[in-house]
Amino acid sequence: DVKVTQSSRYLVKRTGEKVFLECVQDMDHENMFWYRQDPGLGLRLIYFSYDVKMKEKGDIPEGYSVSREKKERFSLILESASTNQTSMYLCASSLWQGGTGELFFGEGSRLTVL
Amino acid sequence: DAKTTQPTSMDCAEGRAANLPCNHSTISGNEYVYWYRQIHSQGPQYIIHGLKNNETNEMASLIITEDRKSSTLILPHATLRDTAVYYCIVRVKNTGTASKLTFGTGTRLQVTL
Numbered sequence: 001d002v003k004v005t006q007s008s009r010y011l012v013k014r015t016g017e018k019v020f021l022e023c024v025q026d027m028d029h030e031n032m033f034w035y036r037q038d039p040g041l042g043l044r045l046i047y048f049s050y051d052v053k054m055k056e057k058g059d060i061p062e063g064y065s066v067s068r069e070k071k072e073r074f075s076l077i078l079e080s081a082s083t084n085q086t087s088m089y090l091c092a093s094s095l096w097q098g099g100t101g102e103l104f105f106g107e108g109s110r111l112t113v114l
Numbered sequence: 115d116a117k118t119t120q121p122t123s124m125d126c127a128e129g130r131a132a133n134l135p136c137n138h139s140t141i142s143g144n145e146y147v148y149w150y151r152q153i154h155s156q157g158p159q160y161i162i163h164g165l166k167n168n169e170t171n172e173m174a175s176l177i178i179t180e181d182r183k184s185s186t187l188i189l190p191h192a193t194l195r196d197t198a199v200y201y202c203i204v205r206v207k208n209t210g211t212a213s214k215l216t217f218g219t220g221t222r223l224q225v226t227l
Contacts, residue, residue: 041219045216
């Protein structure tokens with residue numbers, strides 16, 4: 001079974017803390033994505049990556065950075081967490097070429113910043 | 115990637131067909147229509163996709179209008195487990211180029227007894 005695994009389902013952090021959200025996929029996918037999901041706003045793309053060490057900004061990259069040192073791992077970093085970053089974070093991956101083009105999502109990481 | 119418009123919410127009686135519409139009037143010739151659904155507290159799950167022909171799989175059917183400006187996802191016999199948020203997105207299929215994939219707010223389908 002294909003799998004996208006997010007390191008933590010629930011996190012509670014304090015304002016100003018540095019936060020790492022990890023995502024690992026076992027499908028040898030080239031593309032990986034980070035979304036955040038908030039009530040009434042749907043899924044909004046933060047960053048995506050199409051190769052190791054490559055990254056592209058999504059629609060709401062402010063306050064976030066990412067790291068892709070290995071093909072299977074894509075990390076989302078909040079350098080200094082703020083309360084408005086309290087949200088559900090979803091990681092996804094897909095093939096670069098071929099296949100159906102579908103995205104495979106993880107179960108999500110719910111972050112609360114106090 | 116083209117934008118899509120979906121109704122905010124819909125209701126459907128269990129056992130009946132659920133027809134979820136999506137408008138994508140600015141779709142380009144090489145963009146596919148994809149449908150996903152998200153059950154509460156889970157990540158979105160792929161359902162089906164198509165370019166211009168109607169498609170069917172074990173989960174649903176996808177009807178795309180001839181001008182490709184709109185489509186309908188059909189769940190032929192909705193069950194309570196189909197209660198979820200359904201997202202319609204349009205995008206170029208993987209072609210070796212990077213493209214960001216934007217989801218909207220989707221349609222919240224409530225299946226009732």
